[in-house]
Amino acid sequence: MKIDILTLFPEMFRGVMESSIMKKAQENQAFTYQTIDFRQYTTNKHQKVDDYPYGGGAGMVLMPQPIFSAVDAIKQSESKPPRIVLMCPQGERFTQRKAEELAKEDHLIFICGHYEGYDERIREQLVTDEISIGDFVLTGGELGAMVVIDSVVRLLPSALGNQQSAREDSFSTGLLEHPHYTRPAVFQGMEVPEILRSGHHEKIEKWRKQQSLKRTLERRPDLLEDYPLTDEEKKWLDR
Known part of the structure; x- marks a missing residue:
């Protein structure tokens, strides 16, 4: 995947894009990115990218020319139209489903x-x-x-060490994720559930599914409205 980011502050992205999973994903050739200061594309001799709004009012408004010119320059080398994402508080609320949708694209441009x-x-x-x-x-x-890019990149093949991790994340299944435990088995008197130490994979899987349902019911019951519950799961939730 190719990602272009149009911004007046390219330096803001360095720490995020060059650390942790994002850095590893680039090393694994899951994606490439570049930040583009669209101020460089303005035809204004003072390099202005904003102006006062027509009709009056507070604040300044970004002018179309620099952004249109920057996008046109990027698209010149593309045979397939990229997906162009405008970050905006008036936009569609971002969800895991949207991340999965964007992760299928070859080229994303963020404004x-x-x-x-x-x-x-x-x-x-x-x-x-x-x-x-x-x-x-x-x-x-x-x-x-940064939030959107991180959530999209981790879904790309070879971005994570274990791709199963992304498939089991909260919201990826439609439910919140089940509780996790690691060593030691007993810490300050608190024990890891015995079922997780049993080695019985079928029972462990059933326990995890039940815990996922329980956690979703307690914390995000709205997610269950569209979740296709089986008859067995409905009975378990009723109990």
Whole structure:
């Protein structure tokens, strides 16, 4: 996968993109990325990328020209249209399903805004997706883009040491993940459930599924509304 990030602050991405799983994923050739300061594409002699909004009001609005020009430059070498993601608090709320959808793409372009907002023509004519990571406002789209990129990259083949880990994560199955334990078996009087030490894989799998259902019911019952429960699972939840 190829990822291009349009931002006025490229330096913000270095720590995230060059550490931990993100760094390993690049070493494993799961993806490549580049940050692009779209200020470099402005035709304004003062390198302005924003201006006052028509009609008045507070704040500054990002002008369309620098962003359109930057995207056009990226697309010149592409035979297949990329997916262009606008990070925006007005966008679709980001979910694991959206991450799985984006992980199937060959090329993603992220647009990270600052200031009051974007010229509406950017939304209408340029982007394919508008994404929000939650009902709150950040100073810019960079942090949101990092969150989305991280969740997408970890789903790519060879990004994780064990790809099964991504398939079993919370939300990937439609439920919250079951509890995890490791050594020692007893810590400060607290014991690891005996079933996990039994070596009986079928019983362990059943216990984990029940715990996943229980945790989802307690913490995120809304997720069960669309989850295809079996008759056995319904009875277990009722109990």
